[in-house]
Amino acid sequence: MKSCQIWGGLSADRTDEQYPTVTVCDECAEANQGHEDSAITHILGGYDAAYGEECHFCDKTEEEEREEA
Numbered sequence: 001m002k003s004c005q006i007w008g009g010l011s012a013d014r015t016d017e018q019y020p021t022v023t024v025c026d027e028c029a030e031a032n033q034g035h036e037d038s039a040i041t042h043i044l045g046g047y048d049a050a051y052g053e054e055c056h057f058c059d060k061t062e063e064e065e066r067e068e069a
């Protein structure tokens with residue numbers, strides 16, 4: 001799991017709404033960065049429950065990811 005900054009509502013007034021920070025699983029982080037139309041602007045660091053306990057894209061939890069590994 002990672003904490004990632006994603007493209008949010010660019011019409012929002014606040015920066016944290018324009019580029020919200022969310023939790024993303026490793027698989028989705030891999031799939032959603034490095035392309036021109038990627039949803040992720042950049043990866044901030046490791047998992048932080050403060051940004052959500054499930055993957056923003058596929059709803060996988062930290063626990064589920066650990067069980068897969």
Ligand SMILES: [Zn+2]
Pocket residue numbers: 024025026027028029055056057058059060
């Ligand atoms: Zn995911």
